[in-house]
Amino acid sequence: MERTLTRIALFAALIAALGLLPRLTLGSGIPLTAQSLGIMLAGTVLGARNGALAVLLFLLMVALGLPLLAGGRGGLGVFAGPTLGYLVGFPIGAFVIGLVASRFRHRMSFPAALAGAVVGGIGVVTVCGIFGMSAMMGVSLVEATGFALPFLPGDLIKAVLAAAITAALWKARPALARTS
């Protein structure tokens, strides 16, 4: 129980700390922040339930007013904006990442983590984000999809990175796949 709790808290903190890393800008001019990499890692390393709990804990702290989102944003105001769908999608995405990865023989191997990160971290989160933008911005789902598409190349880079980091963690600490 203690180990589970501290790891959930640790990954909530890791998601917050990754928001502090300087953002990269793709050739297309789209900014790339590391925070969604933390969401993917929570799902691949902690598994479905605990990964989703770590993300929920992070979002609760953002809602409480702590400036933990990339760019130092925080407070209930972020839940009133067009990114609401993405924020709702983060814990669901982390859960699906863990779920998909657990279908593989070794859930922290590179292919398992990559499949999880692509399906949950990109697919689920983007779909939630599109629905959120459509509802909050008053645009159609097709138009909202157009807004979301430029971020996909960056998300793919992060999915590969998350899978590589997860596989490296598994190699360094094989017990992690059993105890998480």
Next chain:
Amino acid sequence: MIGALSARPTPYHAMSAGTKLVMLCVFCTTLGVMRMVATGWLGLGVVLIAATVPGLWFVRLILRDLRGSALIAVVIVGFQWLSGRLDLGLAVAGTLLACVAAAMMLSRTTSPADLLDVLDRWLGRIGLPARPRRRLSLAIALTLRFIPALSARAALLSEAHRARSPRRVGWRLVGPLALGTLDEADTAAEALRARAFLE
């Protein structure tokens, strides 16, 4: 825990966090359901007038919080204008700005600890036992402890990398950072178990 809380006191600091949360919920739900040009911009006007009570410095603070959302609002209005739905664009933009401004007013005048107290009380009222609520508080405390520890570790790793390589550290930092802090989390778990913290 200070979060977005304004260090300079305002009359709104004295209001109970629960009342402010309920007011925010009613305000945003009403504007969201109505979603009209008049109600959205009127709502924003009401929030900004309310922000003048502590003084102009507080209005400036809320306007600064609105900068990111204002950019999005401009994009929404522009996009809807080009699509021939200017009314909808103005209604969505007004509602968005009003809700974000109201939410930021709450965050600027309420400490995260007070909001956590409200959450704890409300969870208790809906029948959630004390034990999981205590775990939630402990998890928040642990996260707050880990964030500076992680940042400090990241700075150390980055410094070590710079001393050994001319290449930019960037994403390569995440692996060793996660590994080192996982060990730290397990040490913290052992300490909690030794003190029977979750018993």
